[in-house]
Amino acid sequence: MEKEESSSSFSTGKSAQEGALPYVPDCYVIPSSHRPDMAPEAAYVPIIDFGRLNEGREQRSMVIKEIGNACSRLGFFQIVNHGICQSILDGALSTAFDFFKLPSEEKMKFMSGDVHRPVRYSTSLKDGIDEIQFWRVILKHYAHPLDHWIDFWPKNPPNYRENMGKYCTEERKLALELMSAITESLGLGPKYLVNKMDEGMQVMAVNCYPPCPQPDISLGLPPHSDYTCLTIVLQSSPGLEILDTEDGSWKMVPKMQSALQVHVGDHLEVLSNGRYKSVVHRAILNRGSTRISLASLHSLGMDEKMETAKELVDEKNPKGYKESSFRDFLNFLSKNDLAEGKSFIDTLKIKN
Ligand SMILES: O=C(O)CCC(=O)C(=O)O
Numbered sequence: 001m002e003k004e005e006s007s008s009s010f011s012t013g014k015s016a017q018e019g020a021l022p023y024v025p026d027c028y029v030i031p032s033s034h035r036p037d038m039a040p041e042a043a044y045v046p047i048i049d050f051g052r053l054n055e056g057r058e059q060r061s062m063v064i065k066e067i068g069n070a071c072s073r074l075g076f077f078q079i080v081n082h083g084i085c086q087s088i089l090d091g092a093l094s095t096a097f098d099f100f101k102l103p104s105e106e107k108m109k110f111m112s113g114d115v116h117r118p119v120r121y122s123t124s125l126k127d128g129i130d131e132i133q134f135w136r137v138i139l140k141h142y143a144h145p146l147d148h149w150i151d152f153w154p155k156n157p158p159n160y161r162e163n164m165g166k167y168c169t170e171e172r173k174l175a176l177e178l179m180s181a182i183t184e185s186l187g188l189g190p191k192y193l194v195n196k197m198d199e200g201m202q203v204m205a206v207n208c209y210p211p212c213p214q215p216d217i218s219l220g221l222p223p224h225s226d227y228t229c230l231t232i233v234l235q236s237s238p239g240l241e242i243l244d245t246e247d248g249s250w251k252m253v254p255k256m257q258s259a260l261q262v263h264v265g266d267h268l269e270v271l272s273n274g275r276y277k278s279v280v281h282r283a284i285l286n287r288g289s290t291r292i293s294l295a296s297l298h299s300l301g302m303d304e305k306m307e308t309a310k311e312l313v314d315e316k317n318p319k320g321y322k323e324s325s326f327r328d329f330l331n332f333l334s335k336n337d338l339a340e341g342k343s344f345i346d347t348l349k350i351k352n
C-alpha cells in the first residue's frame, strides 16, 4: 500500500519493511519528542479489591472511598476479585488472538473507515489518508444489548461469539456495579445513573499490537483519553502507559495477573464537573510478541446526553462542561484526528 507523506505532526513518511506483516501500517515513525522510553518508570496504580464492596457497610464505604481517591488522583485503577472467572478472561483473549491470526480476506470482510459502523476492522485509528498510521490492528464492535449485535460479529474463529459474548456480558455487569460505586463516591448515590447506564452503549475494542521491529520510534496508540463514562481493559501483557499529570511523564501500568484496568473517561469527567479527570493513556510496543488488549467502552445511549450533575455545581464550582452524547463523539472522531492531539474533552470545556 502506497501512502502519501502525511500532514500530521507525527509523520515522517517512513515505510515499514515490506512483506514482513501484511496488515501492518506503512507509516509508523513518530517524532522524537513523542517516542517512548524503552525502560519507563512503573506507575503507582491503586489496586482495589472489588469483592469488598459486598462485604457489609463498613467495607463498602472504604472501597467507595478508595475508588473516589483513585478517580480523582489518577483517573485510573486496577481491580482484583472482580468476580469474572479466569476461564472467561482466558477465553476472550484466546479467541481474540485467533481472530487476528485468520487469513486477511476473512478479516477484510469487516474492514471499514466509517467510525459509525457497529462492527469494523481497521489498521489504524481511522484509515484516513492524511494521518499517521499506528502499529495496531483493531476489531471494534457494539456489544449491548448482546442479542441485538452478536449476529453481526465475526463467525470465525468458531468460538468467537460464544467466548467474547460471555466476556462482554460479565464486563457489562461489572461496569454497572462500578458506575454505581463511582456515583456513590461523588455523593450522588448508587442509583444516580442506573437507568441511563442500563440503556447505554457498550463498545468492545479488540486491539492487537503485533511485534514491532522498531518499538522505540513508534506507538501502538497515540495519547488519548476515552470518550466513555468508564473503560475496563483486560491485557495479555504490559504495554499501557498513563500520563502522570503531576510531573508530565509517561508511566507504565504494571501487569497484575487477573486484574482489570479501569479508566475514567471524558463523560465521567463531565458528570463529575471535573472532580474526576479522564486519564490520558497510550499503548507502547515490543519486538518480541503480539499484545492483545480488550477495551470495553461503556457510555450512555447513542443519543443520550451526558450532563454535569447539578449537585456538583455551585458558586465555587461553576459548570465546566457542555453536554454531549456518544453520537457527538463519533461525529467529532469522523472529522478530527486524535493522532494530531485533537481531544474530545477539550471541545466540551466551558471557559468560566
Ligand atoms: O491497549 C491498551 O492497553 C489501551 C487500549 C485503549 O486505550 C483503547 O482501546 O482505547
Ligand SMILES: [Fe+2]
Binding pocket: 224, 225, 226, 281, 295
Ligand atoms: Fe483508550
